[in-house]
Amino acid sequence: MxxxxxxxxxxxxxxxxxxxxxxxxxxxxxxxxxxxxxxxxxxxxxxxxxxxxxxxxxxxxxxxxxxxxxxxxxxxxxxxxxxxxxxxxxxxxxADRLSASSTEDEVEQYETQALLTSAIESLPTKQRLIFRLKEVEGYEVEEIAQIAGLSSEAIYNNLSRARSTLRSRLLMHKDFAPYGTRHK
Known part of the structure; x- marks a missing residue:
């Protein structure tokens, strides 16, 4: 030095x-x-x-x-x-790498992940937090209840609402909706 x-x-x-x-x-x-x-x-x-x-x-x-x-x-x-x-x-x-050198499946997987992430981000704060803790981080309902300061029943209710909201938002997108069920 x-x-x-x-x-x-x-x-x-x-x-x-x-x-x-x-x-x-x-x-x-x-x-x-x-x-x-x-x-x-x-x-x-x-x-x-x-x-x-x-x-x-x-x-x-x-x-x-x-x-x-x-x-x-x-x-x-x-x-x-x-x-x-x-x-x-x-x-x-x-984006260039994905479109040029990747297979269609990889591009589709990337787009699907982006759509899912966007749908999760649009959830209300409490539902988003609970959904992430349960589905992404793998916490048990009892652990989430302690972290969030809510009852187990409230955790189950928020998870149910979050899943329902995600399902309806994803079904509105053409890549997720089964043929004939797409919303216009």
Whole structure:
């Protein structure tokens, strides 16, 4: 581990001094960006873009009392911006992967899962919680009653309502409804 970077005040600094200081800060900034993005390559891109911004706009940061704090702030924002830009791209890539390289069954399974998840999310809060605890997490009714502070009868009633609501919502969708029973 090298010596920690020096604190920079608003005194004028040459381009060479600035690049040297940014070079000593880079490993810490990369660690910070990797923590935010979760990916080393994405973090490298975010840090490089942040350092480039700092170099290009070096005259604007002279009023900051700490170059390290400024760098950390800019890297933080760049990493967050990178995540925002990457999320839609990842969703598009996932859709492309499903449609291009997957079988029709995998695509249908993905669509079915998305439809079911959407139907569960639309349940009232109490029913959604109880349904998830019972059907997804595998809790027993008595355990759910203790967690929710409700009677076993109330748990059974909410489960019944949740299942009924899900059944009716899913039957309205063409892929779930048996032929001739679809709602229009």
């Amino acid at each position: 090298g010596k920690p970077p020096q604190e920079v005040t608003n005194e004028a600094m040459s381009y060479d001094q600035l690049t040297h200081l940014l070079g000593t800060l880079r490993p810490q900034l990369l660690s910070q960006a990797t923590h935010i993005t979760g990916d080393r390559d994405d973090a490298e891109d975010a840090v490089q873009e942040a350092l480039l911004r700092i170099l290009v706009h070096r005259a604007e940061w002279e009023h900051y009392s700490s170059l390290e704090a400024l760098c950390r702030t800019v890297v933080h924002h760049q990493a967050i911006d990178f995540l925002r830009r990457a999320r839609p791209r990842a969703e598009i890539e996932e």
